[in-house]
Amino acid sequence: MTLACRNTQEVLHNGSKAVLRICINNTINPPYQSARNPEEEPVIPDTAVFDQDNASLPPAHAERLPTVAECAIHLELLETLFHLRQQILQSGDIDKTMGTTPNRQTKTGYNGDTKTFKDDTLESRRQTKWPKFIEFAVVRFLDWRARLAKEGDKGDAFTLPPLDVIMVWHTFLLNPLLFNKHCRTEKLYEFPLPWQAIHKCINNGDWSFAPQAEAGADSLSLFELFSTWDSYLADRRSDVKSKLNLASIGTDLFDTTQTDSASNFPSILSSLTSSSTRTRKPQLITREDLKTLPATNPVRAHVEMFLSVDANLARELKAAVLRQNSFIDKMHSHLWIRSPSLQDTLARSLSRYSQFLLLMRRNRGKMMVPTLDIDLAWHTHQCAASGYVQETKKRVGRFVNHDDSIGKGDLDTGSGETRRLWRLQFGGEYHICGCWDCEMLTSEIEKEFKYRGGADDEDETYQIDMQAVAERVDNKVRFYRAVEAARRKGHALPVSRSQKPERVL
Secondary structure (H helix, E strand, O other): OOOOOHHHHHHHHHHHHHHHHHHHHOOOOOOOEEOOOHHHOOOOOOHHHHOOOHHHOOOOOOOOOOOHHHHHHHHHHHHHHHHHHHHHHOOHHHHHHOOOOOOOEEEEOOOOOEEEEOOOOHHHHHOOHHHHHHHHHHHHHHHHHHHHHHOOOEOEOOOOOOHHHHHHHHHHHOOHHHHHHHHOOOHHHHOOOOHHHHHHHEEOOOOEEOOOHHHHHHHOOHHHHHHOHHHHHOOOOHHHHHHOOHHHOOOOOOOOOOOOHHHHOOHHHHHHOOOOOOOOOOOOOOHHHHOOOOOOOHHHHHHHHOOOOOHHHHHHHHHHHHHHHHHHHHHHHHOHHHOOOHHHHHHHHHHHHHHHHHHHHHOOOOOOOOOHHHHHHHHHHHOOHHHHHHHHHHHHOOOOOOOOOOOHHHHHHHHHHHHHHHHHHHOOOOOOOOOHHHHHHHHHHHHHHHHOOOOOOOOOOOOOOHHHHHHHHHHHHHHHHHHHHHHHHOOOOEEOOOOOOOOOO
8 A cells, every 4th residue: 555655755745744733832722622521521431342252262461462452451551651661750758868969159259149049950960760769679670579479379469569569560561571481480470561440540531540459558659658658767777767778778789780690689688687796888778677666667678678579580670671661751752552543553563463473483593673562462471471472483494572672673674574574575665653633544545445445555546535545644643632631621521512623734
């Protein structure tokens, strides 16, 4: 199908930028009325995309590809994690508990006048909050994993853990070689990410996450713990407060220069490993100090968690979670979860992923680099570890690892080669734009062929009314952008009108 070309995309993109500026700046009167109550608000994304007839599908850990519903919930999770990171980075309360305060300088001029200057280092220092949050999330995940293993066989039923634990679990699954190495004999290996349970916890209006009510103490929000850390040390000795400063917890455990097994014990608890004098970082906390806190105190509970984890695995998981920031940012940038062609986009990504696996099978020894849409389907597939291994062996003929630590240079080379092989194998373009306009245009053209009986491109008697297609695309995308702009500005959501708004091209 050659109805879309570079010029077509350029016109679409220029038009979409103009519409976006209008939505953001309100430079003209909006063509939509505002919803007067929640019942009138548009439902975006459509709830139908998350519906899945589980009775008609084999279990998620069986040999099968993921579904559109699972990919859609995956997008929800990624957007929720994006907003969690922003919430942490922007939190003034966590700034206080981490000791991140502005260092403003006041200088006196020649005439005795004074001026206070902005702290240019503040924003960069605030960035340390996210890595520290990940360190705690990794330790909490490893503690949850250990407790899960001790519970014995309870079938497929278990309580959904907190969001930070899900984040690390999700990342662990996206490193299948690492996951298989550590979890192959555990029951966690048979547990796919419980997509429907995760979907029920996500509010896709504001991207908040509400854990299951029955989760109990294990549902403690790590964000809330970070925000209120100092309150759990109130009325304690000043030396204990100083030693249990949030910023210092686990610093030695996640020191990447250490690889020996002794580093399982962080310096904040170094006195617990030996009573002898050692030439290393001075100890900060002792068991006696911890005993000054009640056993139910979450600060004490979390500090003690650092004792039982595999330090090398913990470091690998922290690095893997940080690497996922890039993919999450790309998913947020495209925001397919709020696009007007969500279901079609995901269906195409799954179809292309199936072709991608076939390309791997027919080109052994070559590094295949996925496009963003294929990578989303691939990631979703990996979230069912047992089924992923069996299905890739069946389709590719071998276990397929997913290495997200490959450098940009190698990725660029592999991407070019993958594009060349894709064109030879399937006769179409490999890379896609992925923007709302292009995805919606593709969906509308596909519908035209479907409704008109799939006429051949070479059939000169068959013509698509591209003007009508362009108007439908413009109207639909324009409205969805207006809804998204209203959400971000905290305004009432617009209601679609039957009359067509003026086109901006």
